[in-house]
Amino acid sequence: MSSAPLVSVVIPACNAEAFIEYTFRSVLAQTYQNFEVLVVDDGSSDRTLEIVESFMQQDDRIRLFKQQTAGVGAARNLAMKEAKGKYIAPIDADDIWFPQKLEKQVARLEQEDESVGLVYSWSAYMNAAGDITNYSPFGRFGRVEGDVFQFLLFYNFLDNGSTMMFRRSCIDRIGGFNPELKTCEDWEFYLRLAEQYQFCIVPEYLIGYRQYIGSISSNCSAMAHFHERVMDEVYARHPELPSQIRYWSNTVFYNNLLGKSYLAGDYRGALRWAYRILRGDFALLLRPGIYKLIPVSVLKVLLSAEKYDPQPVRFKQNLASDQVDLPTPQPPESKRFWKPYDLVLLKRWKQMLQTV
DSSP, X not given: OTTSXXXXXXXXXXXXXXXXXXXXXXXXXXXXXXXXXXXXXXXXXXXXXXXXXXXXXXXXXXXXXXXXXXXXXXXXXXXXXXXXOSEEEEOOTTOXXXXXXXXXXXXXXXXXXXXXXXXXXXXXXXXXXXXXXXXOTHHHHOOOOBSXXXXXXXXXXXXXXXXEEEETHHHHXXXXXXXXXXXXXXXXHHHHHHHHSEEEEEEEEEEEEEOOTTSGGGOHHHHHHHHHHHHHHHHHHOTTSOHHHHXXXXXXXXXXXXXXXHXXXXXXXXXHHHHHHHTTOGGGGGOTTHHHHHHHHHHHHHHOOSOOOOOOOOOOOOOOSSSOOOOOOOOOOTTOXXXXXXXXXXXXXXXXXXXX
C-alpha cells in the first residue's frame, strides 16, 4: 500500500461526544488504509477531546488540533493547511463512511486527469440511533458528472459535507472554505470548485448521513440567510445565469426547511417556509402531506402562545468493542414509485440537462 496516494481525512468536531467514536471507527475500518486523520476541536466543552485522545493512543495516523470556537469552515481550513495527502476527504463528526468509500473514490480520481477536481458518492440517511431511514434521491435522478456548476446551483446534489474527496492542489487555486458562513459553507465551496474543475462520481451509497433534531442542519433560519447570501455572491460573479435556476433552487431549498421545521416542532417556521414556496411555486400542492402539515401547524400556533425555542439535543452512544457495526445500505430499486412532486423535480432536472 506504500505506493498508494495518501488521503488526508478531515474531521471538524464541536461537542461531538455522542457520535464521534462511531465516526472514527468507520474511518479506521476502511478497506483503503493509506490515510492520515486530522481532527480539529472547535472549542468543545464535552468529552470530545477525551475520545479523540483515546484513539490517538491506538493509532499514530491521527493528529489533533485545537481552536477557539470559530465554526466548521475555519476548522476544515486549519486541517487542510496541515494536510500532507494528495487527496482530502472531509467527514463530519456525526456521519459515517461505509468500508469501501475511500478505496473506490481514490481509484476513480486516479483514473482522471487534473481537470477533474472532485469525486463524490451518494448518501444513506440515518437517524440518531444509526438506523438507515432513507436514501438520497439523486441515485434515482442519475449520475451528474463533468461540468456540474449549474446543476449544483439548482440543487446541492452532493448533499452533505461527508460525501466528497478532492485534490489537495485545488485549494491553491480556489482557496478553502469560507469561515464567515455558519451554514451552507460546504455548498459554497463546491460551487467555487465547480467553477474551475470537473466532477466525477462513484455511483454507490458509500456515506451514512446522520439527521436528527438538534443538529446544525436543523437551524433553518440561519440556513435560509446563508443560502441567500451564497446565491447573491454567485449571481454577482455570473450575471449571465438564468434567473429560473435561482427560482427553482429557492423553492427546493425552502421545501427542505419546511420539513425540518415541522419535525422540530417549529410550526411558525413551517408556515413561513410554506408561504415562501406557495408565493411563487404551486408545485408544493402536489405533495399530499402539505394538506396535513399546514392545518396542523396553524392549529399548533393558535393553541400555543409560546415562541419556539430550539434546545440542543444530547445523545449518549457507547461502543463496547473495537468493531463498528455498520448498517448495510439497501438502495431503492430504480422502478420505485415516483410521487407527483418528485416528477416535477425530475422534469426540472431534465430541463437543466437540456440547457447546460
